[in-house]
Amino acid sequence: MCDRSAVLSERNGCVTARIMFIGEAPGRKGADQTRVPFSGDQSGKNFDRFLASINLRRQDIFITSAALCNPRTETGANRKPSKLELNNCSEFLHRTFALINPAIVITLGSVALEAIRTIQPHGLSLKASAAQIHNWNDGVLVPIYHPSPQVLASHRREPEQLADYQVIARALRSVEEGDRVNAA
Structure with a gap:
């Protein structure tokens, strides 16, 4: 796996949650330090604000990542997980998904959307399917953009992300x- 301890514990949320969020990987200044997904950095603050906008709390959800360790460059900066790192963590993602058995899966960014293909194949891209409801793996999938400051500044601004959470x-x-969810 990796030489740093993975972010996977009771701090990921409620194991009986109906909704599961899957991110990319623990952030160097966030979850890699706090051991709590989406905490300790601006991405975590944005995530909490977006959750609050729809009256969700961390204890109502379960959060995990496609890669359980923080991938870094040689200089120590965050980087996108490699295919090998995602593959190494895919069995953990499978088992976590099976344990939680969520009715709704929310992928936060393209890396997470790509990673869940190992659970159940799909032909979705983030750009084409963001904030659309899809039937997937006997449940519902809603791909959305990552709440990072970089994404908010360039790809999906805050008003759009708030609408995504609606x-x-x-x-x-x-x-x-118990209604049928109208998928895209």
Whole structure:
């Protein structure tokens, strides 16, 4: 796996959660330090703010990552996980998914969306399917953009991301009411 301890513990959230968020990897200044997914850095603050906008709390959800360790460059900066690193963590992602058995999966960014193909294949891209509800693996999948400051500044601004979370809220209401979720 990797030489740093992975971020996977009871701090990931509720094991009976109906909704599971999957991110890219622990951030160097965030979860890699705090051992709590999406905490300790600006991405975590943004994530908490977006959750609060739809009245969700961390204890209502489960959060994990496609890569369980923080991938870094030789200079120590965050980098995108390699295919090998994602492959090394794929069995953990499978087992975590099976344990939680969520009704709704939210992928945070393209790396997470790509990683879940090992659980159940799909032909989705983030750009074409962001904030759309998809039937996937006997449940619902909603791919959204990562809450990082870089993404907010360049790819998906805050008003758009807040609107994306409203799609999540709609999907969650439908699942909780036992209604069929209208997928894209």
